[in-house]
Amino acid sequence: MKTMVKILVVEDDTTLFAEIESRFAQWSYEVYGINDFNKVMEEFTVLKPELVIIDIQLPKFDGFHWCRMIRTHSNVPIIFLSSRDHPTDMVMSMQLGADDYIQKPFHFEVLIAKVQAVLRRVYHYNTDQPVLKKWCGATVDMEKNLVSTDEGSVELTKNEIFILKVLLDRKNSIVGREEIIQKLWDDEKFVSDNTLTVNINRLRKKLNTLQLGDFIETKVGQGYIAKEKEDLSC
Known part of the structure; x- marks a missing residue:
């Protein structure tokens, strides 16, 4: 900074x-x-x-x-x-x-x-963290805010790429809503629960253009999970 x-x-x-x-x-x-x-x-x-x-x-x-x-x-x-x-x-x-x-x-x-x-x-947020992540055949570029596949790429906002990073750091594990909010906004009391929902929905919509939206799954009452494709080493 x-x-x-x-x-x-x-x-x-x-x-x-x-x-x-x-x-x-x-x-x-x-x-x-x-x-x-x-x-x-x-x-x-x-x-x-x-x-x-x-x-x-x-x-x-x-x-x-x-x-x-x-x-x-x-x-x-x-x-x-x-x-x-x-x-x-x-x-x-x-x-x-x-x-x-x-x-x-x-x-x-x-x-x-x-x-x-x-x-x-x-x-x-990405200090000392890998710039590129692999997920379900896609490359997630944390520095450029891009998710790319052979079919194309989509640019994410800072919020969206950070949420995706949090989920990918714990692939196939449920990440609680409160944990995401705390990581994203540092103090959950300053942010409404609805704000996270809006960001997740927007993230899914963008990932849908690459057929990846369904791999961000909602666990009702618990949080969200970034799933892997069974036939790919994500």
Whole structure:
């Protein structure tokens, strides 16, 4: 991790932005705001931040729009902020590829903890770990976030590749939901159970393009298991 981490905060509440900037400076994070909410992508491209925090309700276009736009170009981690109390907002955020979701009002200690957890997961999780894993005839590239077979390849988000890694580390064994949540978000009390479900479903959908989705099996009331094909040494 670089000494100074650049964080882009797409937030039109100037008071909240100033507070985030002040609090994050104590952790050696460089916080940047948006000058023109019509040009979020232009400013994102120039800055190249390590993490993006996006409010849902914004001038011109909402946060969902900008998340879609960023995801067409980058897998940079994204955390959503929202003052709206709608479960569908969280589901939508995860489906668009967000890494976490925080509802306003929030404690800054929680925001900082979530940011630190995401940064550790995205930029440190594969330290001293094999970059490539073999699974059911597929090659899982932990560095490039790619799963490849003879039929093609699919790119995963940081969350998805990490979940797959956790399951592959214990192939043919059940990994509990709580264990995955703890590994993924460091502290399960900061994350809803539904968030994990959304990420697992999205992972399966992508793996289905390679006929691998069925090999991630749900064990009701227990967790998930990455199975092996019987006729392959996975």
